[in-house]
Amino acid sequence: MIDVAVQLSVSDAGTRHQRRFDLDIAFATDAPFVALYGPSGAGKSLTLQAMAGLLPVQSGQVKLNGRALLDTAAGINLPPEARGVGYLFQHYALFPHLSVRDNIAFGLTSWRRRLKPDDAARVDALIESFGLTAMAASRPSTLSGGQQQRVALARALACEPQVLLLDEPFAALHTTLRRQLRGELREVQRRLGIPAVLVSHDPEDVMALADEVFLLDSGGVQRRLRADDPGLRAALESPS
Structure with missing residues:
Protein backbone atom coordinates (compact mmCIF):
# COMPACT_ATOMS: atom_id res chain seq x y z
CA MET A 1 0.00 0.00 0.00
CA ILE A 2 1.29 3.43 -1.00
CA ASP A 3 -0.21 6.24 1.07
CA VAL A 4 0.78 9.81 0.22
CA ALA A 5 -0.62 13.07 1.59
CA VAL A 6 1.81 15.97 1.39
CA GLN A 7 1.73 19.74 1.21
CA LEU A 8 4.70 21.80 0.07
CA SER A 9 5.51 25.00 -1.74
CA VAL A 10 8.32 25.80 -4.15
CA SER A 11 9.24 29.19 -5.56
CA ASP A 12 11.90 30.86 -7.66
CA ALA A 13 12.76 33.38 -4.98
CA GLY A 14 15.30 35.96 -5.99
CA THR A 15 13.89 36.52 -9.46
CA ARG A 16 12.20 39.77 -10.45
CA HIS A 17 8.81 38.15 -10.87
CA GLN A 18 8.72 35.53 -8.16
CA ARG A 19 6.53 32.53 -8.88
CA ARG A 20 5.20 30.04 -6.36
CA PHE A 21 3.72 26.60 -6.80
CA ASP A 22 1.74 24.84 -4.09
CA LEU A 23 1.49 21.06 -4.07
CA ASP A 24 -1.36 19.60 -2.03
CA ILE A 25 -1.70 16.00 -3.10
CA ALA A 26 -3.22 12.93 -1.50
CA PHE A 27 -3.67 9.42 -2.82
CA ALA A 28 -3.60 5.89 -1.47
CA THR A 29 -3.40 2.75 -3.56
CA ASP A 30 -2.45 -0.90 -3.48
CA ALA A 31 -2.22 -1.15 -7.28
CA PRO A 32 1.04 -2.74 -8.51
CA PHE A 33 1.67 -0.03 -11.12
CA VAL A 34 0.39 3.51 -10.58
CA ALA A 35 0.54 6.45 -12.98
CA LEU A 36 0.48 10.13 -12.10
CA TYR A 37 -0.73 11.76 -15.28
CA GLY A 38 -1.18 15.38 -16.21
CA PRO A 39 0.21 18.38 -18.07
CA SER A 40 3.61 19.92 -17.47
CA GLY A 41 3.55 21.90 -14.25
CA ALA A 42 0.83 19.79 -12.63
CA GLY A 43 3.08 18.66 -9.77
CA LYS A 44 3.87 15.13 -10.93
CA SER A 45 7.66 15.20 -10.55
CA LEU A 46 7.41 17.20 -7.32
CA THR A 47 5.28 14.39 -5.91
CA LEU A 48 7.96 11.80 -6.70
CA GLN A 49 10.66 14.01 -5.21
CA ALA A 50 8.64 14.43 -2.03
CA LEU A 55 12.24 18.01 -1.28
CA PRO A 56 11.31 19.58 2.06
CA VAL A 57 7.66 18.97 2.91
CA GLN A 58 5.75 21.44 5.06
CA SER A 59 3.26 18.86 6.31
CA GLY A 60 1.96 15.42 5.54
CA GLN A 61 2.96 11.80 5.34
CA VAL A 62 4.40 9.19 3.01
CA LYS A 63 3.82 5.57 4.01
CA LEU A 64 4.76 2.36 2.26
CA ASN A 65 3.10 -0.83 3.45
CA GLY A 66 2.39 0.87 6.77
CA ARG A 67 6.01 2.02 7.24
CA ALA A 68 6.30 5.77 7.66
CA LEU A 69 8.94 7.32 5.44
CA LEU A 70 7.63 10.74 6.37
CA ASP A 71 5.15 11.83 9.03
CA THR A 72 5.53 15.45 9.98
CA ALA A 73 3.03 15.14 12.84
CA ALA A 74 5.10 12.36 14.41
CA GLY A 75 8.45 13.97 13.64
CA ILE A 76 9.48 11.25 11.17
CA ASN A 77 11.50 12.24 8.11
CA LEU A 78 13.78 9.47 6.87
CA PRO A 79 16.71 10.53 4.67
CA PRO A 80 16.52 9.42 1.02
CA GLU A 81 18.99 6.57 1.48
CA ALA A 82 16.88 5.08 4.29
CA ARG A 83 13.53 5.17 2.47
CA GLY A 84 13.95 2.07 0.31
CA VAL A 85 13.12 3.99 -2.85
CA GLY A 86 14.49 3.33 -6.33
CA TYR A 87 14.38 6.46 -8.50
CA LEU A 88 14.68 6.56 -12.29
CA PHE A 89 15.24 10.17 -13.29
CA GLN A 90 13.85 11.62 -16.50
CA HIS A 91 17.24 12.07 -18.15
CA TYR A 92 18.75 9.10 -16.27
CA ALA A 93 21.39 11.19 -14.38
CA LEU A 94 24.17 8.74 -15.15
CA PHE A 95 27.68 9.74 -14.12
CA PRO A 96 29.64 10.32 -17.35
CA HIS A 97 33.02 9.52 -15.80
CA LEU A 98 31.92 6.14 -14.40
CA SER A 99 31.56 2.84 -16.21
CA VAL A 100 28.25 1.06 -16.59
CA ARG A 101 29.15 -1.24 -13.72
CA ASP A 102 30.20 1.62 -11.43
CA ASN A 103 27.06 3.58 -12.27
CA ILE A 104 24.90 0.62 -11.26
CA ALA A 105 26.93 0.07 -8.10
CA PHE A 106 26.83 3.74 -7.09
CA GLY A 107 25.11 4.10 -3.74
CA LEU A 108 26.06 0.60 -2.60
CA THR A 109 29.57 1.66 -1.73
CA SER A 110 31.75 4.68 -1.12
CA TRP A 111 35.14 5.73 -2.35
CA ARG A 112 36.59 4.38 0.91
CA ARG A 113 35.61 0.76 0.51
CA ARG A 114 34.82 -1.82 -2.09
CA LEU A 115 31.50 -3.51 -2.69
CA LYS A 116 30.54 -6.22 -0.27
CA PRO A 117 30.47 -9.67 -1.94
CA ASP A 118 26.65 -9.80 -1.84
CA ASP A 119 26.37 -6.34 -3.36
CA ALA A 120 28.91 -7.17 -6.08
CA ALA A 121 26.97 -10.31 -6.95
CA ARG A 122 23.73 -8.31 -7.16
CA VAL A 123 25.35 -5.77 -9.49
CA ASP A 124 26.67 -8.56 -11.71
CA ALA A 125 23.24 -10.18 -11.81
CA LEU A 126 21.60 -6.89 -12.82
CA ILE A 127 24.18 -6.33 -15.55
CA GLU A 128 23.43 -9.75 -16.97
CA SER A 129 19.67 -9.42 -16.53
CA PHE A 130 19.56 -6.14 -18.48
CA GLY A 131 21.82 -7.39 -21.26
CA LEU A 132 24.67 -5.07 -20.35
CA THR A 133 27.51 -7.57 -19.94
CA ALA A 134 29.34 -6.58 -23.13
CA MET A 135 29.33 -2.91 -22.15
CA ALA A 136 29.95 -3.19 -18.39
CA ALA A 137 33.25 -1.29 -18.70
CA SER A 138 31.87 1.34 -21.10
CA ARG A 139 31.01 4.95 -20.32
CA PRO A 140 27.43 6.24 -20.71
CA SER A 141 28.35 8.47 -23.68
CA THR A 142 29.03 5.37 -25.79
CA LEU A 143 25.59 3.85 -25.14
CA SER A 144 22.32 4.24 -27.01
CA GLY A 145 19.32 5.86 -25.33
CA GLY A 146 17.77 2.49 -24.61
CA GLN A 147 20.99 1.15 -23.11
CA GLN A 148 21.33 4.23 -20.91
CA GLN A 149 17.80 3.70 -19.65
CA ARG A 150 18.58 0.08 -18.79
CA VAL A 151 21.66 1.19 -16.83
CA ALA A 152 19.60 3.78 -14.95
CA LEU A 153 16.89 1.22 -14.16
CA ALA A 154 19.46 -1.33 -12.99
CA ARG A 155 20.99 1.33 -10.73
CA ALA A 156 17.55 2.13 -9.28
CA LEU A 157 17.04 -1.57 -8.50
CA ALA A 158 20.50 -2.23 -7.07
CA CYS A 159 19.50 -1.10 -3.58
CA GLU A 160 16.61 -3.61 -3.58
CA PRO A 161 13.97 -0.88 -3.20
CA GLN A 162 10.50 -1.34 -1.82
CA VAL A 163 9.04 1.02 -4.41
CA LEU A 164 10.19 2.18 -7.84
CA LEU A 165 9.64 5.82 -8.87
CA LEU A 166 9.79 6.53 -12.61
CA ASP A 167 9.96 10.13 -13.79
CA GLU A 168 9.11 10.33 -17.53
CA PRO A 169 11.33 7.27 -18.26
CA PHE A 170 10.64 7.28 -22.01
CA ALA A 171 10.73 11.02 -22.73
CA ALA A 172 14.07 10.95 -24.55
CA LEU A 173 13.32 7.90 -26.72
CA HIS A 174 11.80 7.52 -30.17
CA THR A 175 8.43 5.82 -30.65
CA THR A 176 9.59 2.32 -31.57
CA LEU A 177 12.06 2.10 -28.70
CA ARG A 178 9.50 3.52 -26.28
CA ARG A 179 7.13 0.68 -27.16
CA GLN A 180 9.83 -1.95 -26.64
CA LEU A 181 11.05 -0.55 -23.34
CA ARG A 182 7.54 -0.20 -21.95
CA GLY A 183 7.21 -3.95 -22.28
CA GLU A 184 10.61 -4.55 -20.70
CA LEU A 185 9.81 -2.26 -17.77
CA ARG A 186 6.47 -3.92 -17.12
CA GLU A 187 8.09 -7.35 -17.20
CA VAL A 188 10.81 -6.29 -14.73
CA GLN A 189 8.25 -4.80 -12.37
CA ARG A 190 6.09 -7.92 -12.46
CA ARG A 191 9.04 -10.26 -12.05
CA LEU A 192 10.42 -8.42 -9.03
CA GLY A 193 7.04 -7.66 -7.49
CA ILE A 194 7.97 -4.06 -6.67
CA PRO A 195 5.19 -1.46 -6.72
CA ALA A 196 5.91 1.33 -9.20
CA VAL A 197 4.78 4.92 -9.55
CA LEU A 198 5.11 6.36 -13.05
CA VAL A 199 5.02 10.05 -13.96
CA SER A 200 3.99 10.77 -17.54
CA HIS A 201 2.07 13.10 -19.82
CA ASP A 202 1.96 10.48 -22.60
CA PRO A 203 -1.34 8.57 -22.77
CA GLU A 204 0.36 5.56 -24.40
CA ASP A 205 2.73 5.15 -21.43
CA VAL A 206 -0.23 5.11 -19.08
CA MET A 207 -2.38 2.77 -21.17
CA ALA A 208 0.49 0.29 -21.57
CA LEU A 209 1.67 0.20 -17.96
CA ALA A 210 -0.70 1.49 -15.32
CA ASP A 211 -3.16 -0.48 -13.22
CA GLU A 212 -4.45 2.72 -11.65
CA VAL A 213 -4.21 6.35 -12.75
CA PHE A 214 -4.38 9.59 -10.81
CA LEU A 215 -5.05 12.64 -12.97
CA LEU A 216 -3.18 15.67 -11.65
CA ASP A 217 -3.55 19.36 -12.33
CA SER A 218 -2.65 22.53 -10.44
CA GLY A 219 -0.86 20.61 -7.71
CA GLY A 220 -3.60 18.16 -6.76
CA VAL A 221 -5.41 14.99 -7.74
CA GLN A 222 -8.44 15.73 -9.89
CA ARG A 223 -9.61 12.20 -10.66
CA ARG A 224 -8.82 8.53 -10.02
CA LEU A 225 -9.32 5.85 -12.67
CA ARG A 226 -8.62 2.13 -12.96
CA ALA A 227 -6.97 0.65 -16.05
CA ASP A 228 -10.19 -1.14 -17.00
CA ASP A 229 -12.29 2.03 -16.78
CA PRO A 230 -13.98 2.46 -20.20
CA GLY A 231 -13.48 6.20 -19.98
CA LEU A 232 -9.73 6.08 -19.31
CA ARG A 233 -8.45 6.84 -22.80
CA ALA A 234 -10.92 9.67 -23.28
CA ALA A 235 -9.85 11.16 -19.93
CA LEU A 236 -6.19 10.93 -20.88
CA GLU A 237 -6.71 12.49 -24.29
CA SER A 238 -9.05 15.28 -23.23
CA PRO A 239 -7.58 18.81 -23.31
CA SER A 240 -6.19 19.98 -20.00
Missing part, protein backbone atom coordinates in the same frame (compact mmCIF):
# COMPACT_ATOMS: atom_id res chain seq x y z
CA MET A 51 8.13 10.66 -1.80
CA ALA A 52 11.87 10.09 -2.23
CA GLY A 53 12.83 12.69 0.38
CA LEU A 54 14.44 15.01 -2.15
Whole structure:
Protein backbone atom coordinates (compact mmCIF):
# COMPACT_ATOMS: atom_id res chain seq x y z
CA MET A 1 0.00 0.00 0.00
CA ILE A 2 1.29 3.43 -1.00
CA ASP A 3 -0.21 6.24 1.07
CA VAL A 4 0.78 9.81 0.22
CA ALA A 5 -0.62 13.07 1.59
CA VAL A 6 1.81 15.97 1.39
CA GLN A 7 1.73 19.74 1.21
CA LEU A 8 4.70 21.80 0.07
CA SER A 9 5.51 25.00 -1.74
CA VAL A 10 8.32 25.80 -4.15
CA SER A 11 9.24 29.19 -5.56
CA ASP A 12 11.90 30.86 -7.66
CA ALA A 13 12.76 33.38 -4.98
CA GLY A 14 15.30 35.96 -5.99
CA THR A 15 13.89 36.52 -9.46
CA ARG A 16 12.20 39.77 -10.45
CA HIS A 17 8.81 38.15 -10.87
CA GLN A 18 8.72 35.53 -8.16
CA ARG A 19 6.53 32.53 -8.88
CA ARG A 20 5.20 30.04 -6.36
CA PHE A 21 3.72 26.60 -6.80
CA ASP A 22 1.74 24.84 -4.09
CA LEU A 23 1.49 21.06 -4.07
CA ASP A 24 -1.36 19.60 -2.03
CA ILE A 25 -1.70 16.00 -3.10
CA ALA A 26 -3.22 12.93 -1.50
CA PHE A 27 -3.67 9.42 -2.82
CA ALA A 28 -3.60 5.89 -1.47
CA THR A 29 -3.40 2.75 -3.56
CA ASP A 30 -2.45 -0.90 -3.48
CA ALA A 31 -2.22 -1.15 -7.28
CA PRO A 32 1.04 -2.74 -8.51
CA PHE A 33 1.67 -0.03 -11.12
CA VAL A 34 0.39 3.51 -10.58
CA ALA A 35 0.54 6.45 -12.98
CA LEU A 36 0.48 10.13 -12.10
CA TYR A 37 -0.73 11.76 -15.28
CA GLY A 38 -1.18 15.38 -16.21
CA PRO A 39 0.21 18.38 -18.07
CA SER A 40 3.61 19.92 -17.47
CA GLY A 41 3.55 21.90 -14.25
CA ALA A 42 0.83 19.79 -12.63
CA GLY A 43 3.08 18.66 -9.77
CA LYS A 44 3.87 15.13 -10.93
CA SER A 45 7.66 15.20 -10.55
CA LEU A 46 7.41 17.20 -7.32
CA THR A 47 5.28 14.39 -5.91
CA LEU A 48 7.96 11.80 -6.70
CA GLN A 49 10.66 14.01 -5.21
CA ALA A 50 8.64 14.43 -2.03
CA MET A 51 8.13 10.66 -1.80
CA ALA A 52 11.87 10.09 -2.23
CA GLY A 53 12.83 12.69 0.38
CA LEU A 54 14.44 15.01 -2.15
CA LEU A 55 12.24 18.01 -1.28
CA PRO A 56 11.31 19.58 2.06
CA VAL A 57 7.66 18.97 2.91
CA GLN A 58 5.75 21.44 5.06
CA SER A 59 3.26 18.86 6.31
CA GLY A 60 1.96 15.42 5.54
CA GLN A 61 2.96 11.80 5.34
CA VAL A 62 4.40 9.19 3.01
CA LYS A 63 3.82 5.57 4.01
CA LEU A 64 4.76 2.36 2.26
CA ASN A 65 3.10 -0.83 3.45
CA GLY A 66 2.39 0.87 6.77
CA ARG A 67 6.01 2.02 7.24
CA ALA A 68 6.30 5.77 7.66
CA LEU A 69 8.94 7.32 5.44
CA LEU A 70 7.63 10.74 6.37
CA ASP A 71 5.15 11.83 9.03
CA THR A 72 5.53 15.45 9.98
CA ALA A 73 3.03 15.14 12.84
CA ALA A 74 5.10 12.36 14.41
CA GLY A 75 8.45 13.97 13.64
CA ILE A 76 9.48 11.25 11.17
CA ASN A 77 11.50 12.24 8.11
CA LEU A 78 13.78 9.47 6.87
CA PRO A 79 16.71 10.53 4.67
CA PRO A 80 16.52 9.42 1.02
CA GLU A 81 18.99 6.57 1.48
CA ALA A 82 16.88 5.08 4.29
CA ARG A 83 13.53 5.17 2.47
CA GLY A 84 13.95 2.07 0.31
CA VAL A 85 13.12 3.99 -2.85
CA GLY A 86 14.49 3.33 -6.33
CA TYR A 87 14.38 6.46 -8.50
CA LEU A 88 14.68 6.56 -12.29
CA PHE A 89 15.24 10.17 -13.29
CA GLN A 90 13.85 11.62 -16.50
CA HIS A 91 17.24 12.07 -18.15
CA TYR A 92 18.75 9.10 -16.27
CA ALA A 93 21.39 11.19 -14.38
CA LEU A 94 24.17 8.74 -15.15
CA PHE A 95 27.68 9.74 -14.12
CA PRO A 96 29.64 10.32 -17.35
CA HIS A 97 33.02 9.52 -15.80
CA LEU A 98 31.92 6.14 -14.40
CA SER A 99 31.56 2.84 -16.21
CA VAL A 100 28.25 1.06 -16.59
CA ARG A 101 29.15 -1.24 -13.72
CA ASP A 102 30.20 1.62 -11.43
CA ASN A 103 27.06 3.58 -12.27
CA ILE A 104 24.90 0.62 -11.26
CA ALA A 105 26.93 0.07 -8.10
CA PHE A 106 26.83 3.74 -7.09
CA GLY A 107 25.11 4.10 -3.74
CA LEU A 108 26.06 0.60 -2.60
CA THR A 109 29.57 1.66 -1.73
CA SER A 110 31.75 4.68 -1.12
CA TRP A 111 35.14 5.73 -2.35
CA ARG A 112 36.59 4.38 0.91
CA ARG A 113 35.61 0.76 0.51
CA ARG A 114 34.82 -1.82 -2.09
CA LEU A 115 31.50 -3.51 -2.69
CA LYS A 116 30.54 -6.22 -0.27
CA PRO A 117 30.47 -9.67 -1.94
CA ASP A 118 26.65 -9.80 -1.84
CA ASP A 119 26.37 -6.34 -3.36
CA ALA A 120 28.91 -7.17 -6.08
CA ALA A 121 26.97 -10.31 -6.95
CA ARG A 122 23.73 -8.31 -7.16
CA VAL A 123 25.35 -5.77 -9.49
CA ASP A 124 26.67 -8.56 -11.71
CA ALA A 125 23.24 -10.18 -11.81
CA LEU A 126 21.60 -6.89 -12.82
CA ILE A 127 24.18 -6.33 -15.55
CA GLU A 128 23.43 -9.75 -16.97
CA SER A 129 19.67 -9.42 -16.53
CA PHE A 130 19.56 -6.14 -18.48
CA GLY A 131 21.82 -7.39 -21.26
CA LEU A 132 24.67 -5.07 -20.35
CA THR A 133 27.51 -7.57 -19.94
CA ALA A 134 29.34 -6.58 -23.13
CA MET A 135 29.33 -2.91 -22.15
CA ALA A 136 29.95 -3.19 -18.39
CA ALA A 137 33.25 -1.29 -18.70
CA SER A 138 31.87 1.34 -21.10
CA ARG A 139 31.01 4.95 -20.32
CA PRO A 140 27.43 6.24 -20.71
CA SER A 141 28.35 8.47 -23.68
CA THR A 142 29.03 5.37 -25.79
CA LEU A 143 25.59 3.85 -25.14
CA SER A 144 22.32 4.24 -27.01
CA GLY A 145 19.32 5.86 -25.33
CA GLY A 146 17.77 2.49 -24.61
CA GLN A 147 20.99 1.15 -23.11
CA GLN A 148 21.33 4.23 -20.91
CA GLN A 149 17.80 3.70 -19.65
CA ARG A 150 18.58 0.08 -18.79
CA VAL A 151 21.66 1.19 -16.83
CA ALA A 152 19.60 3.78 -14.95
CA LEU A 153 16.89 1.22 -14.16
CA ALA A 154 19.46 -1.33 -12.99
CA ARG A 155 20.99 1.33 -10.73
CA ALA A 156 17.55 2.13 -9.28
CA LEU A 157 17.04 -1.57 -8.50
CA ALA A 158 20.50 -2.23 -7.07
CA CYS A 159 19.50 -1.10 -3.58
CA GLU A 160 16.61 -3.61 -3.58
CA PRO A 161 13.97 -0.88 -3.20
CA GLN A 162 10.50 -1.34 -1.82
CA VAL A 163 9.04 1.02 -4.41
CA LEU A 164 10.19 2.18 -7.84
CA LEU A 165 9.64 5.82 -8.87
CA LEU A 166 9.79 6.53 -12.61
CA ASP A 167 9.96 10.13 -13.79
CA GLU A 168 9.11 10.33 -17.53
CA PRO A 169 11.33 7.27 -18.26
CA PHE A 170 10.64 7.28 -22.01
CA ALA A 171 10.73 11.02 -22.73
CA ALA A 172 14.07 10.95 -24.55
CA LEU A 173 13.32 7.90 -26.72
CA HIS A 174 11.80 7.52 -30.17
CA THR A 175 8.43 5.82 -30.65
CA THR A 176 9.59 2.32 -31.57
CA LEU A 177 12.06 2.10 -28.70
CA ARG A 178 9.50 3.52 -26.28
CA ARG A 179 7.13 0.68 -27.16
CA GLN A 180 9.83 -1.95 -26.64
CA LEU A 181 11.05 -0.55 -23.34
CA ARG A 182 7.54 -0.20 -21.95
CA GLY A 183 7.21 -3.95 -22.28
CA GLU A 184 10.61 -4.55 -20.70
CA LEU A 185 9.81 -2.26 -17.77
CA ARG A 186 6.47 -3.92 -17.12
CA GLU A 187 8.09 -7.35 -17.20
CA VAL A 188 10.81 -6.29 -14.73
CA GLN A 189 8.25 -4.80 -12.37
CA ARG A 190 6.09 -7.92 -12.46
CA ARG A 191 9.04 -10.26 -12.05
CA LEU A 192 10.42 -8.42 -9.03
CA GLY A 193 7.04 -7.66 -7.49
CA ILE A 194 7.97 -4.06 -6.67
CA PRO A 195 5.19 -1.46 -6.72
CA ALA A 196 5.91 1.33 -9.20
CA VAL A 197 4.78 4.92 -9.55
CA LEU A 198 5.11 6.36 -13.05
CA VAL A 199 5.02 10.05 -13.96
CA SER A 200 3.99 10.77 -17.54
CA HIS A 201 2.07 13.10 -19.82
CA ASP A 202 1.96 10.48 -22.60
CA PRO A 203 -1.34 8.57 -22.77
CA GLU A 204 0.36 5.56 -24.40
CA ASP A 205 2.73 5.15 -21.43
CA VAL A 206 -0.23 5.11 -19.08
CA MET A 207 -2.38 2.77 -21.17
CA ALA A 208 0.49 0.29 -21.57
CA LEU A 209 1.67 0.20 -17.96
CA ALA A 210 -0.70 1.49 -15.32
CA ASP A 211 -3.16 -0.48 -13.22
CA GLU A 212 -4.45 2.72 -11.65
CA VAL A 213 -4.21 6.35 -12.75
CA PHE A 214 -4.38 9.59 -10.81
CA LEU A 215 -5.05 12.64 -12.97
CA LEU A 216 -3.18 15.67 -11.65
CA ASP A 217 -3.55 19.36 -12.33
CA SER A 218 -2.65 22.53 -10.44
CA GLY A 219 -0.86 20.61 -7.71
CA GLY A 220 -3.60 18.16 -6.76
CA VAL A 221 -5.41 14.99 -7.74
CA GLN A 222 -8.44 15.73 -9.89
CA ARG A 223 -9.61 12.20 -10.66
CA ARG A 224 -8.82 8.53 -10.02
CA LEU A 225 -9.32 5.85 -12.67
CA ARG A 226 -8.62 2.13 -12.96
CA ALA A 227 -6.97 0.65 -16.05
CA ASP A 228 -10.19 -1.14 -17.00
CA ASP A 229 -12.29 2.03 -16.78
CA PRO A 230 -13.98 2.46 -20.20
CA GLY A 231 -13.48 6.20 -19.98
CA LEU A 232 -9.73 6.08 -19.31
CA ARG A 233 -8.45 6.84 -22.80
CA ALA A 234 -10.92 9.67 -23.28
CA ALA A 235 -9.85 11.16 -19.93
CA LEU A 236 -6.19 10.93 -20.88
CA GLU A 237 -6.71 12.49 -24.29
CA SER A 238 -9.05 15.28 -23.23
CA PRO A 239 -7.58 18.81 -23.31
CA SER A 240 -6.19 19.98 -20.00
